[in-house]
Amino acid sequence: MANASASSSVQAAVVTASSIPVPQNQVPVLKRPRTPPAAPGMVDYQNTDHELMKRLRAAPSIEEVTYPTARQQAWSPDDLPRTVAITMHQGSAILSMDFHPSHHTLLLVGSGNAEITLWELGPRERLVSKPFKVWDMAQCTLPFQASIVKDPLISVNRVAWSPDGNCVGVAFTKHLIHLYSYSGSSDLRQLKEIDAHGGSVNDLAFAHPSKQLCVVTCGDDKLIKVWDLSGQKLFTFEGHDAQVYSICPHHKESIQFIFSTAVDGKIKAWLYDNMGSRVDYDAPGLSCTTMLYSADGSRLFSCGTSKEGESYLVEWNESEGAIKRTYAGFRKKSNGVVSFDTTQNRFLAAGEDSQIKFWDMDGINLLTAIDAEGGLPSLPRLRFNKEGNLLAVTTADNGFKILANAVGLRSLRATEAPSFEALRTSINPVSLKVSGTSAVASVGPVNCKVERSSPVRPPPVLNGVDPMGRSVEKPRTLDDAMDKTKPWQLAEIVDPVQCRLVTLPESTDASSKVVRLLYTNSGVGILALGSNGVQKLWKWPRNEQNPNGKATASVVPPHWQPNSGLLMSNDVTGVNVEEAVPCIALSKNDSYVMSATGGKVSLFNMMTFKVMTTFMAPPPASTFLAFHPQDNNIIAIGMEDSTIHIYNVRVDEVKSKLKGHQKRITGLAFSTNLNILVSSGADAQLCVWSIDTWEKRKSVTIQIPAGKAPTGDTRVQFHTDQIRMLVVHETQLAIYDASKMERIRQWIPQDGLSAPISYAAYSCYSQLVYASFCDGNIGVFDADTLRLRCRVAPSAYLPQSILSGSQAVYPLVVAANPNDPNQFAIGLTDGSVKVMEPIESEGKWGASPPVDNGILSGRTTSSSTTSNHTPEQLQR
Secondary structure (H helix, E strand, O other): OOOOHHHHHHHHHOOOOOOOOOOOOOOHHHOOOOOOOOOOOOOOOOOOOOHHHHHHHHOOOHHHOOOOHHHHOOOOHHHOOOEEEEEEEOOOOEEEEEEOOOOOOEEEEEEOOOOEEEEEOOOOEEEEEEOOOOOOHHHOOHHHHHHHHHOOOOOEEEEEEOOOOOEEEEEEOOOEEEEEEEOOOOOEEEEEEEEOOOOOEEEEEEEOHHHOOEEEEEEOOOEEEEEEOOOOEEEEEEOOOOOEEEEEEEEEOOEEEEEEEEOOOEEEEEEOOOOOOOEEEEOHHHOEEEEEEOOOOOOEEEEEEOOOOOEEEEEEEOOOOEEEEEEOOOOOOOOOOOEEEEEOOOEEEEEEOOEEEEEEOOOOOEEEEEOOOOOOOOOOOEEEOOOOOEEEEEOOOOEEEEEEOHHHHHHHHHOOOOOOHHHHOOOOOOOOOOOHHHHHHHOHHHHHOOOOOOOOOOOOOEOOEOOOOOOOOOOOOHHHHHHOOOOOOOEEEOOHHHEEEEEOOOOOOOOOOEEEEEEOOOOOEEEEEEOOOEEEEEEOOOOOOOOOOOOOOOOOOOEEOOOOOOOEEOOOOOOOOOOOOOEEEEOOOOOEEEEEOOOOEEEEEOOOOOEEEEEOOOOOOEEEEEEEOOEEEEEEEEEOOOEEEEEEOOOOEEEEEEEOOOOOEEEEEEEOOOOEEEEEEOOOEEEEEEOOOOOEEEEEEOOOOOOOOOOOOEEEEEOOOOOEEEEEEOOEEEEEEOOOOEEEEEEOOEOOEOOOEEEEEEOHHHOEEEEEEOOOOEEEEEOOOOOEEEEEOHHHOOOHHHHOOOOOOOEEEEEEOOOOOOOEEEEEOOOOEEEEEEOOOOOOOOOOOOOOOOEEOOEEOOOOEEOOOOOOOEEO
């Protein structure tokens, strides 16, 4: 850098800390460069006599900068966010995280399944999730279209907030970036899709050249590009000889520039012109490197890992283009690139050796290293919030932990009840007292929130099971405080005015029961499979009635069909549909649905309803279908003859045939956390299979209550922590710890809910369990305790003519909205589909029963039993 004459302008530009203050904490990996001050647009960088250049050259170098007195204070362990406050499960490997620039408990997460999620950390609330989909395939390049058809797997490489927090950028592993506008809460709206690079888009950042908010990207095509928010390309920078790995836009005074790093260890710098790279030098060890400025913009750091696995964390002397300081403390060779971040203009942190390591910027030796109570991957990704009081770190089980210092813990408490705006600002919840009617009047909106976890108390161990790998405990929120002012009472919904309800059009068909029911993964549609083998789809449109386009019981969604008028019908030739066991599964991106009704399995295109292929002709018939969570081409198929076929669609071949049940397969569920497939059958057996070898690990017989027959379907569904598992049989609901296959909770039909269970499912995020019964009742249970919190009577959703008729009508299936924990849909024996939500004034289905559930308010609560032992017979 020092020897390159052409680089004099950038040397001068970055020679020193700017006298103009940069906003506090310029986001990890410099994703939030500040809008430049009002100054002439593009100055003449090449003119070395420019007045600005003279002034910068005359300024002191970094070594001579005098830091504020605060920098001289002794380091205290309390300054670092080291206390594990929250553990959450995302469901897919987290590849990128970014905190909102001003809302310090709002975390944006990008995942290996290409989904982005917005978390409000105080109440542990998943505000919104956006599964990947191509917004406009016709606008994408032909190479991308060919690539996504050949291999649909795609992941997120980077998520980033704009400096003002009003935009979100997402870079993907194939060609695309997505830009969203954000106006608060869960309002994340599509802004622009750009086919930005050939191959992977490796990094994305926002910048402000010429006072215009732009997006800077880099990719496998060795290019750096600058875009405006309308998708117009402003600059293309060409000069790297290898894939560009990361970018770091920055500014000094009004001089805007970009550092870029490539996988071959080369670092270049660019001005917003077409004059080419201004510098060209080597990262230490020719490592694959990320560059970051300190929060005040005065100091430049980089962290990278070489091909040999050696990691380097250094501070640069910008004026010389030389390394000023190399930090010590990396112990092991790494297979990937170490993630790092800076905070408070004082500390550096890096994830290595399943630990978080901290340094003081002014020293070279390690300050401390922590394991965050364990469970971290070998190279955890990490991100500080702007204030430096919270630190997000990824976990090995596809989740993340939030570490906090004392100030961070207080900020989490302050947002524990997010609808209560006063808590966001000045009220300290530690001293908050809620009592009497005033509390009820002021915290009504809090009713919309499901019970949350306390960010400071360690969660309890639930009957020998640590529920979410040290995850969540029922919190003490304002909702709890309010409920304590009156005795707990079971919520009973017996009248249509007590809930919001919509019956989907063209769904009632007495000749075809609804036997399978799914929400689309995007949460804007419902798919029903009838006993006649016909699938119907309803989609909620975005319009004035429903401006966010979400599924809602306040708007009737139209029955959706392609222009061709095609039906999605299974081949039922020669099938007795009354005896067939229908099955259905939906791909993660909602592009394909796979189903069967006693005959061949059909794969349908969800946009055209055309049959893409058929396979697995009976006998035996297919009775349950599940996509492999990591490869949509692999399907687990449960069969009528009690076997499970592991089928590869791409090569049309059964790779493995699993044998362990005595009767037909009625349920399949994958856990990527435990690397297992759990199967259930009509024989009341649960079998555990290794995903790697497909060998059977264990077999368990569920405990049937005395006097009941071990017949009927048994279904299984994993909790979002991928460890606990809901087991459903007509005689019971049960929660199992799948790592040991031990039952830890059981609920048996009783009192007002004594009929056999027809179906049950977790709500989204596994906060509730919705269960339907053969007498038409619906129960809403707390998912952790299996205690009943609400009963919905058939009179709430069925007209009097049906209730008084001779034919019993009741739900056969329940589906939970993937984005709203308080919305569910039911498919009934008369062919109708109904969507239900609590009334807006309540916002949720009852309240959590107190732990000492017993005789309350003159009613006996419906209780569950707890098991600290294993009554089932274990078989090898």
